[in-house]
Amino acid sequence: MRHTISVLVENEFGVLTRIAGLFSGRGFNIESLSVAPTIDPTISRMTIVTSGDDRILEQITKQLNKLIDTIKIIDFTGEEFVEREMALIKVTAEESTRAEILRICDIFRGKVVDVTPKCYTVEVTGSPVKVSAIIDLLRPMGIKELVRSGPVVLGRGPKGWKGN
Amino acid sequence: MKLTGSKILLESLIQEGVETIFGYPGGTVINIYDDLMGSSIKHILTRHEQAAVHAADGYARATGKVGVAIATSGPGATNTITGIATAYMDSIPMVVITGQVPTGMIGNDAFQEADTVGLTRPVTKHNYLVRDVKDLARIIKQAFYIARTGRPGPVVIDLPKDVQIDKAKFEYPDKVELRGYKPTYSGNVRMVEKAVKMMLTAKKPVLYVGGGATLTDAHAELLKLAETLQIPVTTTLMGMASFPTRHPLSLGMLGMHGTYYANMAVTSSDLLIALGSRFDDRVTGKISTFAPHAKIIHVDIDPTSIKKNVRVDLPIVGDLLDVLKKMNKKLAEHKDEVAQANLALKPWHEEVAAWRKDHPMAYKLSKNEIKPQFVIEKLRELSNDDAIVTTEVGQHQMWAAQFFDFIQPRTFLSSGGLGTMGYGLPAALGAQVAFPERQVIDISGDGSFQMNSQELATLVQYRLPVKIAILNNNFLGMVRQWQQLFFDKRYSQTCMELPIDFIKLAEAYGATGLRTSKPEEVEEVIKKAFDTPGPVIMEFKVSREENVMPMVPAGAGLNEMVLAS
Numbered sequence: 222m223r224h225t226i227s228v229l230v231e232n233e234f235g236v237l238t239r240i241a242g243l244f245s246g247r248g249f250n251i252e253s254l255s256v257a258p259t260i261d262p263t264i265s266r267m268t269i270v271t272s273g274d275d276r277i278l279e280q281i282t283k284q285l286n287k288l289i290d291t292i293k294i295i296d297f298t299g300e301e302f303v304e305r306e307m308a309l310i311k312v313t314a315e316e317s318t319r320a321e322i323l324r325i326c327d328i329f330r331g332k333v334v335d336v337t338p339k340c341y342t343v344e345v346t347g348s349p350v351k352v353s354a355i356i357d358l359l360r361p362m363g364i365k366e367l368v369r370s371g372p373v374v375l376g377r378g379p380k381g382w383k384g385n
Numbered sequence: 386m387k388l389t390g391s392k393i394l395l396e397s398l399i400q401e402g403v404e405t406i407f408g409y410p411g412g413t414v415i416n417i418y419d420d421l422m423g424s425s426i427k428h429i430l431t432r433h434e435q436a437a438v439h440a441a442d443g444y445a446r447a448t449g450k451v452g453v454a455i456a457t458s459g460p461g462a463t464n465t466i467t468g469i470a471t472a473y474m475d476s477i478p479m480v481v482i483t484g485q486v487p488t489g490m491i492g493n494d495a496f497q498e499a500d501t502v503g504l505t506r507p508v509t510k511h512n513y514l515v516r517d518v519k520d521l522a523r524i525i526k527q528a529f530y531i532a533r534t535g536r537p538g539p540v541v542i543d544l545p546k547d548v549q550i551d552k553a554k555f556e557y558p559d560k561v562e563l564r565g566y567k568p569t570y571s572g573n574v575r576m577v578e579k580a581v582k583m584m585l586t587a588k589k590p591v592l593y594v595g596g597g598a599t600l601t602d603a604h605a606e607l608l609k610l611a612e613t614l615q616i617p618v619t620t621t622l623m624g625m626a627s628f629p630t631r632h633p634l635s636l637g638m639l640g641m642h643g644t645y646y647a648n649m650a651v652t653s654s655d656l657l658i659a660l661g662s663r664f665d666d667r668v669t670g671k672i673s674t675f676a677p678h679a680k681i682i683h684v685d686i687d688p689t690s691i692k693k694n695v696r697v698d699l700p701i702v703g704d705l706l707d708v709l710k711k712m713n714k715k716l717a718e719h720k721d722e723v724a725q726a727n728l729a730l731k732p733w734h735e736e737v738a739a740w741r742k743d744h745p746m747a748y749k750l751s752k753n754e755i756k757p758q759f760v761i762e763k764l765r766e767l768s769n770d771d772a773i774v775t776t777e778v779g780q781h782q783m784w785a786a787q788f789f790d791f792i793q794p795r796t797f798l799s800s801g802g803l804g805t806m807g808y809g810l811p812a813a814l815g816a817q818v819a820f821p822e823r824q825v826i827d828i829s830g831d832g833s834f835q836m837n838s839q840e841l842a843t844l845v846q847y848r849l850p851v852k853i854a855i856l857n858n859n860f861l862g863m864v865r866q867w868q869q870l871f872f873d874k875r876y877s878q879t880c881m882e883l884p885i886d887f888i889k890l891a892e893a894y895g896a897t898g899l900r901t902s903k904p905e906e907v908e909e910v911i912k913k914a915f916d917t918p919g920p921v922i923m924e925f926k927v928s929r930e931e932n933v934m935p936m937v938p939a940g941a942g943l944n945e946m947v948l949a950s
């Protein structure tokens with residue numbers, strides 16, 4: 222089963238290696254990982270998408286917690302949360318396909334952020350499912366290059382974690 | 386006043402109460418060694434960095450204090466890794482300081498550069514690269530705190546040469562602020578009460594005790610709990626000596642080379658109380674048949690140990706000593722129930738006694754050949770109650786665990802988790818440094834001994850009278866045993882064809898060597914070794930193809946023990 226966890230860590234040298242090393246060393250899966258500093262610059266927030274049964278997920282959260290640099294783990298399994306991912310898609314844009322590309326973009330509320338005579342770069346944001354859907358639709362036009370950020374998530378509702 | 390990084394390091398060690406460190410010099414720690422000359426800290430120069438770390442480990446296991454080792458960058462640092470991994474697997478509190486090339490050269494493949502933080506990350510509880518001398522005192526404070534608290538473990542501080550030379554104002558912090566590290570010490574009272582209820586009503590309870598009991602010095606509370614409730618106690622290799630092995634409630638060790646009665650008791654139990662143990666595969670055998678009828682209570686300070694390998698009915702996260710105290714306190718309020726519970730356990734004790742009678746720990750004595758088990762028994766008989774025993778890894782280690790009778794806590798130092806051959810001699814060295822007046826015995830094998838035999842020099846130099854008993858079967862015996870049992874006696878590369886003259890080896894270092902191959906001389910040799918000042922090697926030429934029995938074959942359940950070869 223797919224799980225999304227946020228990990229708040231000390232924004233310190235080598236922390237990413239510790240987290241990544243923990244996953245590879247213990248044979249846990251990482252589907253995606255995104256990381257950047259929080260509003261408190263001494264803390265970074267990682268969003269990790271992983272998979273495994275309940276026992277594995279319990280081990281993952283416990284093992285992450287055990288790292289000295291880990292401040293807090295938020296496991297979104299069974300929680301309400303907002304999940305967003307961004308993709309940049311460089312797609313071949315011929316005379317014949319330009320209109321179609323723009324229409325698809327429109328439907329997905331994407332934007333064309335770079336244009337050359339033969340190519341559009343499309344920016345799209347949404348749930349990973351939505352991002353995958355636009356990629357599937359653009360694929361027939363010829364995707365030259367693609368980058369996905371991996372999802373980031375926040376829990377729904379007024380409660381927030383700012384660090385203390 | 387401003388001090389150099391090197392001086393800050395030594396001052397901080399003094400603030401932490403460090404008296405002795407084990408190490409080996411080199412280019413990137415030369416400043417530290419220079420400052421050591423005028424320092425109150427005693428430095429023991431081992432002959433290999435691995436040995437320095439094992440010695441610090443032995444010192445830590447024997448005393449309960451944080452062991453400290455130091456090595457230079459590059460090869461010095463890589464040599465420490467086996468020692469660090471050994472300590473990590475057994476949760477031993479330790480701080481290892483490594484030199485590093487100057488910060489400006491890091492990443493340039495400089496001479497004797499190695500990515501020590503990267504190399505040691507998976508085998509340390511935490512590690513640091515110090516990049517600014519201003520951080521040094523705080524990092525040392527944190528390192529000691531992390532090493533000794535929670536589930537203890539080794540911490541590495543990688544210290545670039547320029548940071549050792551740079552100066553900063555020295556102020557040793559008196560508090561540690563780590564927002565991501567807050568181990569749970571206090572066991573939840575409600576959970577403890579539940580556990581006590583379960584223990585009072587169990588019909589077939591067993592206490593399964595691991596290294597946590599040793600690490601928290603919980604022996605007295607453990608004894609109290611076991612005696613109050615009359616629950617049989619089995620220990621792991623790491624829990625060994627935290628419960629007296631000859632106590633009527635003691636079942637000895639469980640697991641692969643555990644006693645028949647311990648393994649049968651665990652398999653039949655209806656309540657297994659795991660205390661500071663982690664259900665290692667050498668302990669459980671096949672998981673699906675491990676304690677199949679038991680409810681499991683698991684007390685451990687490390688939440689990751691709980692439910693990692695087995696299902697747990699009642700988890701208690703906390704310091705074992707704290708939890709045991711709470712249990713004993715609770716039990717003191719329930720005298721009547723305790724008396725009832727004791728009565729109700731009679732049939733269980735009878736069942737256990739029958740297993741014990743059917744298959745006691747035993748071996749066949751011989752008149753012509755020295756049986757290795759016999760040597761272990763004689764060593765016990767002729768040594769003091771507080772003698773500290775270390776082991777290497779192999780058959781001799783298992784025989785030591787099976788046949789040496791441990792009376793006091795922290796008297797059995799052995800590499801359990803990693804199983805490191807070459808651990809015993811330097812660990813004995815460290816223990817002897819900590820306790821110059823006590824007997825320290827390294828029970829060794831001919832193979833393992835040669836992995837760190839260079840430490841004889843250190844023993845002689847510092848007048849450390851460690852007694853080394855080599856059970857020489859001229860085999861890598863434990864591997865040979867597996868080849869015999871599971872590979873059709875194809876002894877591939879387990880016979881060291883070259884017989885070593887251990888007496889000459891001892892003498893080359895200025896130590897004493899004794900040898901016998903006759904059972905009737907064993908006692909004499911041991912007595913002589915104990916009476917001889919300084920380090921002594923006792924070489925016992927033992928029956929070569931003796932096997933460690935009983936045995937749970939790999940992949941089998943604890944109830945499927947092979948009883949004799």
Ligand SMILES: Cc1ncc(C[n+]2csc(CCOP(=O)(O)OP(=O)(O)O)c2C)c(N)n1
Pocket residue numbers: 777778779780781782804805806807829830831832833834856858860861862863864
């Ligand atoms: C560093 C290391 N290398 C290899 C092993 C694998 N191993 C386990 S026991 C053993 C044989 C040990 O031989 P010896 O020290 O003579 O002890 P014996 O079993 O004969 O008593 C070996 C090679 C190990 N545990 N550690």
Ligand SMILES: [Mg+2]
Pocket residue numbers: 779830831832856857858859860861862
């Ligand atoms: Mg041998």
